[in-house]
Amino acid sequence: MAPDRGGQGGRFHGRVAIVTGAGSGIGRATALRLGSEGAAVAAADIDLDAARTTEARILDAGGSAISVAADISDEPQVEGMVRSTVTELGRLDVLHNNAAVLAPDVYGRDLDLSDLAVEVWDRTLAVNARGTMLCCKHAVPVLTRPGGAIVNTISLSALVGDEDHAAYGSSKAAVQALTRYVATMYGKEGIRCNAVAPALVMTDTAKAAMPEPVLREKAAERTLPWPAEPEDIAAAVAWLASDEARCITGQTLVVDSGTLAHRPQHAIRLWGAAG
Numbered sequence: 001m002a003p004d005r006g007g008q009g010g011r012f013h014g015r016v017a018i019v020t021g022a023g024s025g026i027g028r029a030t031a032l033r034l035g036s037e038g039a040a041v042a043a044a045d046i047d048l049d050a051a052r053t054t055e056a057r058i059l060d061a062g063g064s065a066i067s068v069a070a071d072i073s074d075e076p077q078v079e080g081m082v083r084s085t086v087t088e089l090g091r092l093d094v095l096h097n098n099a100a101v102l103a104p105d106v107y108g109r110d111l112d113l114s115d116l117a118v119e120v121w122d123r124t125l126a127v128n129a130r131g132t133m134l135c136c137k138h139a140v141p142v143l144t145r146p147g148g149a150i151v152n153t154i155s156l157s158a159l160v161g162d163e164d165h166a167a168y169g170s171s172k173a174a175v176q177a178l179t180r181y182v183a184t185m186y187g188k189e190g191i192r193c194n195a196v197a198p199a200l201v202m203t204d205t206a207k208a209a210m211p212e213p214v215l216r217e218k219a220a221e222r223t224l225p226w227p228a229e230p231e232d233i234a235a236a237v238a239w240l241a242s243d244e245a246r247c248i249t250g251q252t253l254v255v256d257s258g259t260l261a262h263r264p265q266h267a268i269r270l271w272g273a274a275g
Contacts, residue, residue: 016039016040023049027099029231040064042085043055044067045069071127091142098153136178150182151195151241152175152195153233160260183249192246195252196240199227201230202230
């Protein structure tokens with residue numbers, strides 16, 4: 001029989017979570033997952049309408065939620081997000097730092113380093129790295145002690161190099177380092193901080209942006225026959241945030257369908273072409 005993940009039996013019953021970037025993709029899936037397991041969720045997103053849609057889905061399923069507009073690169077907005085959560089929901093137990101800049105005018109211009117515009121680098125770091133830091137900065141003082149948990153979304157881009165997206169990968173590597181620092185600074189107070197590193201996740205944005213040849217190339221990199229869906233990442237985040245992972249902190253959980261479990265196909269192609 002499947003475990004009861006809602007209501008009184010949920011792992012997060014009585015707890016409160018903030019999920020940033022909750023208006024779509026991984027963030028929405030995580031907000032829905034935490035809500036289904038009993039958490040009251042503050043769905044935060046730069047797009048308030050999208051956050052409200054997530055809020056409505058949690059409420060329709062019988063859960064508790066609010067929606068909050070926040071550009072996480074802006075400190076007053078982050079401070080307001082945390083304050084609103086504690087004021088309206090009463091406490092804070094879980095923070096999922098998921099928001100990242102994926103807009104075409106930023107991520108779509110993060111290509112060859114020799115042509116990288118400084119404003120693209122700056123905006124990427126401002127949202128992905130500074131934004132995650134600001135969320136941690138303002139959440140840590142009010143997180144439950146002991147038992148508070150932070151989970152940061154990074155990426156395989158933080159772990160390996162590629163031919164493009166140097167700004168994105170560098171920003172996510174900064175978040176991975178920040179994860180270890182937060183874990184070290186606040187572990188004695190019973191606060192944990194971990195990261196989850198997905199490969200390609202089949203969000204609506206990814207499916208719309210990637211042509212079929214690119215999807216086939218990504219499929220060739222995996223050892224498993226299926227890519228990750230947003231719900232797969234949400235499951236990993238929920239586990240890391242739960243008491244079941246109470247002895248895990250400062251770690252990165254890779255969720256990549258086996259992409260890094262073997263010799264990189266890209267390197268094999270490069271050497272084959274050179275030979």
